[in-house]
Amino acid sequence: MSKGPFVEHNYSNWEDFLSNVFYFADDMGFVFRGQGCSDWKLQTTLDRTLARIEIEGIELQSTYDFLLKEFVKSIRGRSSISKDVYSNTDEIWALGQHYGLATPLLDWTHSIYVALFFAFEDPTPSSTGYRTIWALNSSHHVKNVIDKYNSDKEDSLKFNFVDPISDENPRLLTQTGLFTKQPLSFDLESWVKEFLNNDAPYFIKMNIPDSERLKILKNLRLMNIHPSTLFPEIEGAAKYCNQTLELLGNKRKDQVRASRDELDKLLKQLTNKKIQPTQKERG
Numbered sequence: 001m002s003k004g005p006f007v008e009h010n011y012s013n014w015e016d017f018l019s020n021v022f023y024f025a026d027d028m029g030f031v032f033r034g035q036g037c038s039d040w041k042l043q044t045t046l047d048r049t050l051a052r053i054e055i056e057g058i059e060l061q062s063t064y065d066f067l068l069k070e071f072v073k074s075i076r077g078r079s080s081i082s083k084d085v086y087s088n089t090d091e092i093w094a095l096g097q098h099y100g101l102a103t104p105l106l107d108w109t110h111s112i113y114v115a116l117f118f119a120f121e122d123p124t125p126s127s128t129g130y131r132t133i134w135a136l137n138s139s140h141h142v143k144n145v146i147d148k149y150n151s152d153k154e155d156s157l158k159f160n161f162v163d164p165i166s167d168e169n170p171r172l173l174t175q176t177g178l179f180t181k182q183p184l185s186f187d188l189e190s191w192v193k194e195f196l197n198n199d200a201p202y203f204i205k206m207n208i209p210d211s212e213r214l215k216i217l218k219n220l221r222l223m224n225i226h227p228s229t230l231f232p233e234i235e236g237a238a239k240y241c242n243q244t245l246e247l248l249g250n251k252r253k254d255q256v257r258a259s260r261d262e263l264d265k266l267l268k269q270l271t272n273k274k275i276q277p278t279q280k281e282r283g
Helices: 014-024 045-053 060-074 089-098 112-120 140-150 188-195 210-222 234-273
Strands: 006-010 030-035 105-109 130-137 160-162 177-181 203-209
Touching: 006 188, 014 203, 014 210, 030 112, 045 060, 060 089, 089 105, 089 160, 089 177, 105 112, 112 130, 112 203, 112 210, 130 210, 140 160, 140 188, 188 203, 203 210, 210 234
Parallel strands: 006 203
Antiparallel strands: 030 105, 030 130, 105 177, 130 203, 160 177
16 A cells, blocks of 8 residues: 555455455554545535535534534434533534434444445446545544644534444444544545645545446345344345345346356357258258
């Protein structure tokens, strides 16, 4: 792996990616995120929502505090989580992320294979022909740099790792999940290049061909990584059945294609031998 704080690599296929993934086997503190297209930005749902609704005449930073306080009021009687927005902000945002609130959080996982699942789960083709696994170093060195960056900043302007301890989101356990919390319009790649040293890759972008999707999902099943294990609710069972149907359909297509190829091969052999019909066959 080449040096520099940010590295990008294109893999030719699943096997090529797999042969290089052992770089992360020596636990160096990396966390991972999968995205379904290589040109998607690392944007939070709050950034995407604000861009979509195009708020005018309102200071965008104020929407951060507004949304947090509105969510706290809205979950009264619905959750036992502490609703002190000053001491429990990260847990509140994490709860909101689980239930679809637009938040300043990005989902990450400690497992590169779980990230791979989320990159390739959706059958919608990538517009670039590649899907992406991001790897971000979360070592003590990086966290020390983050602490210095955050010093004297108000909460909404800080960049942080968030590892919730609440029991409200069982998916965090099955997906070995965590979050990063970032300011509005934050560019993680630019931050890494500006604040981290050139002595090693701290932020890695790995692009894998979209065409490898079904092969990857089949291999992930051998690792017990599929919707039923990653989503502990009934939704996981439903997604698992839908994925099973897709994989079985693909298997049948492969079998039909193989039969046709074998038949074509046999016909070509017969043609090359120029077999002539016998007297009996001529009738």
